[in-house]
Amino acid sequence: MRVATIGELSGGIAHELGQPLAAILANAQAAQALLAHKNHDMEAIGEILEEIVQEDSRAGQVIHRLRRLLRKGEHQSALVSLNDLIMSTLRLLHSELGNRKVRVETELKIDLPPISGDSVQLQQVLLNLMMNAMEAMASTPPSRRTLSICTRTTEEGYAEVSITDCGPGMSPDELGRLFEPFFTTKERGLGLGLSICSTIVRSHRGRLNLSNASGGGVTAIVSVPLPLHLAAAS
């Protein structure tokens, strides 16, 4: 597999990112302590700031490497059936869904035209969004834990996948910050899953949107343009 699962990727870079972040934080807090103690040692504070700048750029390089890695697949495009991809992703998640007592409801458009893209990358997006949806329902009573997945085509010539959970939904602030790197609502999350998903979707000239669903919970919508001749036919 060209792209490791986002989970693996996140785990692997957790340490690489954790080091500069640890250094930045400890340096910043050391400077705060110096100032709080009225110890205005400008040389020490200058050194601290210099290291914060260096470590920040080190963290940035990790992200750039990750982006380059994910963009490699841009040219590996083929016709992909989103419905098939959803079903194979659900098979991958079969035991996870069982463990978490999550029921799945699908409403897949039968004659959904294929899109042009990288099936491995797109599967990572679906996998990540479905995992997020499952995790969002951790505090939902088991009888109400339903993951709804729908596909459709839009008048603008896009194929759309929507993934809806029955969790508590998100505050406007959280929704506004979802694509910020490192923003996470999870206790142990790294906060990179959605920014990686968004990068992948955009490299397919598509869009990824998350909003609160009418019945509570969150809906994630992936829209990818249909190839022109297929868009006209659908």
Next chain:
Amino acid sequence: MTAAVSSLLRPVPADRVQDTASLGYVAVVDDDASVRRALARLIGAYSFHVQTYQSGCEFLASLNMGVPACLIVDLQMEDMTGLELLHRLAGRRLRIPAIVVTARNEPGMQRGCEISGAVAFLLKPVMRDPLLKAIKAAMSAPDCVDAQAHR
């Protein structure tokens, strides 16, 4: 690289200084030079004496010279992991209160470290307050007395 007492900071004003010298020193073992320097600065800014080591081996070798009152160790290191270091210390019957820090919290890891003698398990990046609290707790732990007596 030899271990060096952190001299990155000038002393804080006398009225702020706690009598930390009698408490012994804090050892920081991390194979990342930037993290090592930054942690030494932070801990040093709160008047603790700090010594830094770039590997478990370097730290073990230093024990002939003295035993720290508290050990802060990164789990993920190239040559000897933090957990291996804790095992080696246990093998030498050295009970130094250890604070484990890691950027990667794998299931069961915290438990494994606690069994191996860690008194605190902190996720990187480590915030100041939990870190200082853990250091103070570690330095007043009964184990600390054993370590001091071992010198």
